[in-house]
Amino acid sequence: MLEGPSYLVSRDLPSSCEQESKWIYNTFRLIELSSNKRRLQDGEEKTLRKSSKLSDALEGEKVCRVVNDFSNVQNDQSIEQLQAGNHSDIHDVSDTQIDQSNDHNQSGDCSDIYDFSHEKNEQSNGELRAGNLSDIHDFSDAQTDESNDQHEGGVHSDILEFSHAQTDQSNDQHPAGEHSDLSSLVHQLGRDISINCLLRCPRSEYGSVASLNRSFRSLIQGGELYRLRRQMGIVEHWVYFSCTLLEWEAYDPNHNRWMHLPRMTSNECFMCSDKESLAVGTELLVFGKEITSHVIYRYSILTNTWSSGMKMNTPRCLFGSASFGEIAILAGGCDPCGNILSSAELYNSETGTWRTLRSMNKPRKMCSGMFMDGKFYVIGGIGTGNPKSLTCGEVYDLETETWTEIPNMFPARNGGVGLIEAPAAAEAPPLVAVVNNTLYAADYAEKEVRRYDKERNEWVTIGGLPERAVSMNGWGLAFRACGDRLIVIGGPRVLGGGIIELNSWIPNEEAPQWDLLASKQSGSFVYNCTVMGC
Template sequence: MPLLHHLNSHGREDEQIVEEFHGCRSKPARGESSRNQSPLLPGLPDDLAIACLIRVPRVEHRKLRLVCKRWYRLLAGNFFYSLRKSIGIAEEWIYLIKRDRDGKISWHAFDPVYQLWQSLPPVPKEYSEALGFGCAVLGGCHLYLFGGKDPLKGSMRRVIFYSARTNKWHRAPDMLRRRHFFGSCVINNCLYVAGGENEGVHRSLRSAEVYDPNKNRWSFISDMSTAMVPFIGVVYEGKWFLKGLGSHRQVLSEVYQPENDSWYSVYDGMVAGWRNPSASLNGHLYALECKDGCKLRVYDEATDSWSKHIDSKIHLGNSRALEAASLVPLNGKLCIIRNNMSISLVDVSKSNDAGGASAEHLWETLAGKGQFRTMVTNLWSSLAGRNRLKSHIVHCQVLQA
């Protein structure tokens, strides 16, 4: 069976691409003959040419688009990347959003295979200085920015997304409520937001809503039990856990169950020992034990406590530059990203066989930006003082293409 028929259910755009590469268009465009169309690769049928092109490393895809119009069109549609995903060669990159010393937002992509930082199109201007906005990934390859507070216009409903397949930004439907410093998560490829504040007085919100990309619209869901400004959240066992501050600055915890659209107050051993950042992977919940992220805690459901640890035995320090800002799954491992853009990987799948605290061999350091400036960065951070605005990571996600 031809490779191009391996995937045949990705929409009209993909069907058109299939038709073009098989030369079976019934009515070629004026002045164009599919019979005389140049092959993708000289001397090869287009099926085999695509079988070659989809195996080119992702880091080179920007160059592939520049070769000719046919290559550009192939890489501009979903078909090319759906093929990569279907045969298990799609690559995961780390995308981090950073606030610089002057308050400006920038962002960067890291290729963990070649250990290279990649250039990206600038963040749209409405988010260049925004505060308290959300960030999430839908469909594995679309990174969404939503809500937040513009320094001049106040709270926003705006939603935009970046496609890792096209390397471009796009608009999406606005949220139903203006909000900033809210909680967000993704369950079953739907984007949920809840709580936060709106502009003007610092009024906490109870409202929550969900975006379904298949319907391309937002809908309200049940309000939270109490108004909250969340500071930590995670999806664990199909439920969304949130922890934050109430209108009187008291600590609150709630869990949302999407199957019955209900919120419940919760305060058990998991919530009591929960620290930021945290992440769930393969049914287990992890959080950082120390500021530099060199020691992980694991929630033990049997004892309802955070009693297990995975320790690297190599601790870097407590400066803001070395502080771990994010914990995300990457290729089946946990990835720790620090403010100086150094990155560590932990193979937690082998932690049960590694003897808990003696599991330092499970850790791997990636040659991330800033890794070799650790000592200088640490010293400068200490000299600068805690009151000075410092460069730091505000969001981190993984996109596949």
């Protein structure tokens, strides 16, 4: 079960008026913030998708007025109908008024929508008080209080279920080819404006949104919102990590929320095998080995489920990898026979397909990968014929589809003077992360953070790691980029359990000052960790 508010699809509808009121308030509030942040200009594209004539006529400053006035009318009508026991479809009222507006637009009368709404409001309420443009929050609270006062004596039916029932009734009344269930989400706003509001909602709330009705559920599970968010540059980064075999946690640093993913279903061989992880698009991929073959398990945030069966063109393990939006690149590693590979593959999460790329100049395993300046880099690892770690790196240009070797890109080994160096095969792959196209590395032995100077091709020590972040030759410690910050996940090791700590630092010109974002009782050894941005 998910801990706290779910960011995934819930199977149960919320059961309180308060939840619905909060959601309506958040939606209206988002419209207000959106209109203040980005004014609609004449001749400019009104929405990311092709907007209807109705949404084209909306000006950013007056969106809130339309919502305020129109919602006031709809709320009064809906309350009167609830009191009278007449649960007619409010959706039909909305359709009628929108159709009337479309008739005006088709006749060439592109009058201001606010005036139209104002006229409708005066017809229903008799008069509209001048200057009634109060904060939507106050408006929403007032409407909620009024609704609560009038819903006494057993009339406190779940508004969400009522809305859901009305949606189902509306679907039955509108045959195929007419107004479908997916044609609008918030009927008073229309589909385009509804989607623009949802794009700016935290994705941790999408599970609640999907519970509203089939339209919202289809929108969330179809992944359309995430594709539009990516096009608009709206990204939230969550950390996914595993401190217990087959169990994964997710952490939202923006809202300080923990979530527990469903347990993976696999055999004991996969559970005990070495595993790599990678987040790409809306998927979490976990690579491992079963009895006779390499397998990939895929977790989808759209459905909150695990699935298996994905196959690479060249099965591999101990590779370097990184993701960039909906694509990811895997390079090097070992094949099922233990041979070290120089081949690479590109995965597209939108199509679920693998494409073989040109091979690297050198084969390597136990390496690390990252995207920087729009290019894919591989550093470290062990090559063929030499048990020591490779110091050269390679960069893949996606435009020219070529690999270029970078001599002496990574220090030969972790470890300081006087320390006994572990065999290269016992060391973890390089702990590296990229923030704002700057490469950072964690030296587990010296407990230092280094920054890579691309111009000079050298590393500069800038400070230390969190004191309580321990590892075993680099294993068990996570060092990742999470948006504009560096994340270190680890904790003190104790018998019978431990504490996992998430430390964060936003890189600047000064030495790292680590902030403790969160901690919880858990195994202190991090088996796998990745960051998903969508």
